[in-house]
Amino acid sequence: MNPVLSLRGISKSFPGVKALSEVQLDLYAGQVTALIGENGAGKSTIVKVLTGVYQPDAGNITIDGAEVHFPTAQAASKAGVTAIHQETVLFDELTVAENIWLGHAPRTRFGLIDRRAMRDGALRLLEGIGATLNPDLRLRDLGIASKHLVAIARALSIDARVVIMDEPTAALSYKEIHELYELVEKLKAQGKAILFISHKFDEIFRIADRYTVFRDGQFVGQGDMGDVSENDLVQMMVGRSVDQIFPARHRNIGAPVLTVAGYSHPTEFADIGFTLHRGEILGFYGLVGAGRSEVMQSLFGITKPSKGATRIDDQVRVIRSTSEAIAAGIVYVPEDRGKQGAVKGLPIFQNVTLPSLSRTSRAGFLRLAEEFKLARDYTGRLDLRAASLDQDVGLLSGGNQQKVVIAKWLATQPRVIILDEPTKGIDIGSKAAVHEFMAELAAQGLAVIMVSSEIPEILGMSDRVIVMREGRIVDEVAGDRMTPETLVRAAAGLAVAA
Amino acid sequence: MSLLKSREALLALAILLLIGVVAARFPAFVRPANLANVLNDTSPLIILAIGQMIVILTKCIDLSVAANLALCGMVAALMNGAGVPLPLILMGVVALGAGLGAVNGVLVWKLGIPSIVVTLGTMTIFRGTIFLITDGKWVNAHQMSDGFKALPRTVLLGLPVMSWMAIALIILFTVVLTRTALGRSFYAVGGNPHAAVYAGINVGRTQFSAFVISGALAGLAGYLWVARYAVAYVDIAGGFELDVVAACVIGGVAIAGGAGTVAGAVLGALFLGVIKNALPVVGISPFWQMAISGAAIVLAVTFNATQARAPGRIILKSAEAR
Numbered sequence: 147m148n149p150v151l152s153l154r155g156i157s158k159s160f161p162g163v164k165a166l167s168e169v170q171l172d173l174y175a176g177q178v179t180a181l182i183g184e185n186g187a188g189k190s191t192i193v194k195v196l197t198g199v200y201q202p203d204a205g206n207i208t209i210d211g212a213e214v215h216f217p218t219a220q221a222a223s224k225a226g227v228t229a230i231h232q233e234t235v236l237f238d239e240l241t242v243a244e245n246i247w248l249g250h251a252p253r254t255r256f257g258l259i260d261r262r263a264m265r266d267g268a269l270r271l272l273e274g275i276g277a278t279l280n281p282d283l284r285l286r287d288l289g290i291a292s293k294h295l296v297a298i299a300r301a302l303s304i305d306a307r308v309v310i311m312d313e314p315t316a317a318l319s320y321k322e323i324h325e326l327y328e329l330v331e332k333l334k335a336q337g338k339a340i341l342f343i344s345h346k347f348d349e350i351f352r353i354a355d356r357y358t359v360f361r362d363g364q365f366v367g368q369g370d371m372g373d374v375s376e377n378d379l380v381q382m383m384v385g386r387s388v389d390q391i392f393p394a395r396h397r398n399i400g401a402p403v404l405t406v407a408g409y410s411h412p413t414e415f416a417d418i419g420f421t422l423h424r425g426e427i428l429g430f431y432g433l434v435g436a437g438r439s440e441v442m443q444s445l446f447g448i449t450k451p452s453k454g455a456t457r458i459d460d461q462v463r464v465i466r467s468t469s470e471a472i473a474a475g476i477v478y479v480p481e482d483r484g485k486q487g488a489v490k491g492l493p494i495f496q497n498v499t500l501p502s503l504s505r506t507s508r509a510g511f512l513r514l515a516e517e518f519k520l521a522r523d524y525t526g527r528l529d530l531r532a533a534s535l536d537q538d539v540g541l542l543s544g545g546n547q548q549k550v551v552i553a554k555w556l557a558t559q560p561r562v563i564i565l566d567e568p569t570k571g572i573d574i575g576s577k578a579a580v581h582e583f584m585a586e587l588a589a590q591g592l593a594v595i596m597v598s599s600e601i602p603e604i605l606g607m608s609d610r611v612i613v614m615r616e617g618r619i620v621d622e623v624a625g626d627r628m629t630p631e632t633l634v635r636a637a638a639g640l641a642v643a644a
Numbered sequence: 645m646s647l648l649k650s651r652e653a654l655l656a657l658a659i660l661l662l663i664g665v666v667a668a669r670f671p672a673f674v675r676p677a678n679l680a681n682v683l684n685d686t687s688p689l690i691i692l693a694i695g696q697m698i699v700i701l702t703k704c705i706d707l708s709v710a711a712n713l714a715l716c717g718m719v720a721a722l723m724n725g726a727g728v729p730l731p732l733i734l735m736g737v738v739a740l741g742a743g744l745g746a747v748n749g750v751l752v753w754k755l756g757i758p759s760i761v762v763t764l765g766t767m768t769i770f771r772g773t774i775f776l777i778t779d780g781k782w783v784n785a786h787q788m789s790d791g792f793k794a795l796p797r798t799v800l801l802g803l804p805v806m807s808w809m810a811i812a813l814i815i816l817f818t819v820v821l822t823r824t825a826l827g828r829s830f831y832a833v834g835g836n837p838h839a840a841v842y843a844g845i846n847v848g849r850t851q852f853s854a855f856v857i858s859g860a861l862a863g864l865a866g867y868l869w870v871a872r873y874a875v876a877y878v879d880i881a882g883g884f885e886l887d888v889v890a891a892c893v894i895g896g897v898a899i900a901g902g903a904g905t906v907a908g909a910v911l912g913a914l915f916l917g918v919i920k921n922a923l924p925v926v927g928i929s930p931f932w933q934m935a936i937s938g939a940a941i942v943l944a945v946t947f948n949a950t951q952a953r954a955p956g957r958i959i960l961k962s963a964e965a966r
Contacts, residue, residue, distance in 0.1 A: 446842075448841065448842075467844070467846065468841055468842060468843070468844045468845075469844035469845070469846070471844070472843075472844045478842065480842055486836075486838045486839055486841075486842050487839055487842070488836070488839060489831070489832050489835040489836040489839050489840070489902070490835060490836065491831075491835040491836075491902045491903050492831055492832065492835055492902075496828065496831075500828065500832055500840075500843040500845075501843040501844050503825040503828060503829075504825065507824070507825055510824060510825075511819075511823045511824060512822075512823045512824060512825065512827075512828065554843070
């Protein structure tokens with residue numbers, strides 16, 4: 147059988163990063179091909195190449211043996227390639243039918259939108275995938291699973307031959323996931339070629355017919371699911387040469403600083419318990435959506451836990467707001483710097499001193515000289531490159547913004563620092579600086595929690611690693627057990643390797 | 645920072661230019677006494693613009709300031725009628741204004757209702773309350789005591805007390821905004837509410853404080869207005885909230901929050917004040933006056949929008965070297 151769609155020798159570079167290097171991919175009619183790889187393996191990039199969002203630097207795409215080019219997203223959808231994303235891109239205020247037909251709605255002979263044809267067509271498409279949804283409902287009244295159905299109906303409305311599903315089950319409940327599996331079976335029966343991207347081994351083995359593995363932007367292998375075991379796939383995913391160098395650390399782990407027990411939230415996580423020591427770097431690993439950030443935000447006072455206790459130096463501390471967390475010596479450097487980190491429009495020094503204003507003021511008045519001194523001290527230690535501390539923080543590069551945000555937290559003189567994906571989206575040079583600094587903080591006796599989805603970083607920096615899956619701690623690894631295989635298996639919900 | 649400063653310098657230049665053009669034909673306009681008169685005339689607008697500017701900094705808007713002013717002004721006149729001494733009246737109106745502002749603030753903070761909706765509602769409620777407590781009757785000059793009417797007009801060191809009050813408030817709030825933690829938190833809350841939360845700032849409470857300040861200033865302006873014009877009725881300062889917002893916008897206060905200065909808001913108010921006072925002197929009809937104010941708003945916003953445009957991400961290596 148010949149593939150419907152084939153990629154050969156596809157490469158794509160961004161400044162400083164080679165995202166894809168001569169990869170290949172084949173999709174067959176009526177079959178589900180699972181694309182497997184760690185974060186940074188190039189999965190999202192290949193989806194963007196396939197849907198016309200990125201242009202490859204080299205290589206070719208063929209459909210039914212004929213070479214095609216997708217200069218725009220429209221060109222890709224015209225050729226019958228469509229993607230259903232993790233976060234469905236739909237419009238909450240429009241009806242189901244309007245969402246399905248937006249951009250290519252049927253017209254009457256006067257050129258107006260033919261509402262009846264639109265409604266009938268929507269019904270037909272929804273029935274085709276076994277969904278009983280009223281096409282006149284507004285999307286915001288639907289649950290997330292129903293929204294997925296609408297997205298799929300929309301994909302079918304353009305006569306797609308290739309359907310890309312990018313982690314479609316990441317945000318679904320157990321029951322909804324099973325409905326989605328049935329839907330995938332229906333699409334297969336209709337002869338669609340499906341690319342299914344997922345981190346979860348159970349679902350890959352359940353619904354995929356074929357697999358393709360990428361690692362670090364390179365093609366590793368492909369074949370039939372029947373011919374591989376879980377172990378083979380894990381090996382293919384992680385079998386890397388560690389080319390990143392992490393700073394040497396003098397491990398000097400002291401007394402417990404933060405103890406968390408029975409920490410639970412009604413919907414996000416349950417029974418979280420761990421102890422963090424002075425001078426320790428504790429890694430938190432898990433898939434996206436495993437609840438790691440949610441735990442950290444709760445420890446920092448942003449959301450309220452339903453149960454559980456936190457102790458700092460053996461004293462029970464109840465943290466109800468972020469200011470109480472800061473007062474208790476806990477700080478949190480969020481993942482989304484743009485949204486949660488820096489205040490653009492304020493100069494660098496004011497960003498740094500924002501949580502420390504009580505220390506830089508006297509008798510209620512801020513003292514600019516002390517603010518500058520504080521900002522200079524901490525940005526200097528991080529080797530911040532800026533023309534002046536008076537400069538608007540929004541004008542800095544991502545790596546330098548990250549340094550300002552970290553300097554801001556260090557200036558509060560914390561006992562516990564939580565770094566959420568500290569090196570996400572920054573260049574390699576800045577990454578090394580952040581790693582080195584993290585090691586230095588631990589050496590100075592700070593207790594560090596690092597949430598990261600990058601296995602080399604987790605293994606290279608942590609003293610211990612806690613693995614979370616679906617809102618619970620599933621494993622804690624240290625010493626010899628700290629291997630990529632252990633982490634990947636625990637996070638994916640596989641039995642511990644013998 | 646230097647950008648903001650230059651924006652204010654430009655506005656100051658525009659005001660001087662305007663005064664210069666008028667003075668070229670009517671030298672009397674630049675006589676110190678007349679300029680002092682313009683300042684005094686603009687004082688209520690300046691006081692309200694300072695409060696509004698703080699509210700806008702936090703990503704909110706207070707449309708109820710003029711109605712707050714009218715209600716507090718009426719209460720001041722009634723208290724005076726009941727024989728309450730002047731210092732108590734002053735404290736009373738500031739407290740009442742702050743209380744009305746607190747109502748806005750609580751609705752925004754605790755219920756999360758958009759401020760434009762809250763203050764649109766309270767604006768009507770405040771006016772309606774004046775009607776309820778007076779049955780729509782006016783309080784006229786002869787019903788007010790002499791001391792009550794005299795305070796804003798009393799001249800000290802060449803300027804009336806009303807002008808001195810405006811000047812004192814300009815200084816006070818410049819210090820509050822640049823030199824206190826509360827002032828800094830107004831900027832942080834408007835500039836990036838999410839980041840402010842992470843920095844330990846309570847966003848809702850900061851917005852609440854902004855509304856209380858705006859209300860208290862409106863309360864004080866209410867007394868000044870009623871005493872100066874020696875009349876109080878339901879509709880005083882009708883539509884004045886739009887002038888106040890306009891002053892802020894002309895003064896470079898970003899309507900999306902997080903950027904603006906007291907100096908900018910004051911200059912914006914002065915710009916409107918000079919136009920209002922100069923155009924009748926030059927003999928231009930009031931209709932033109934409105935069109936010119938309107939054009940100034942559009943120009944100011946266009947200017948701010950082009951200035952604030954982000955330079956874009958640096959993706960090209962060659963661009964970074966520049």
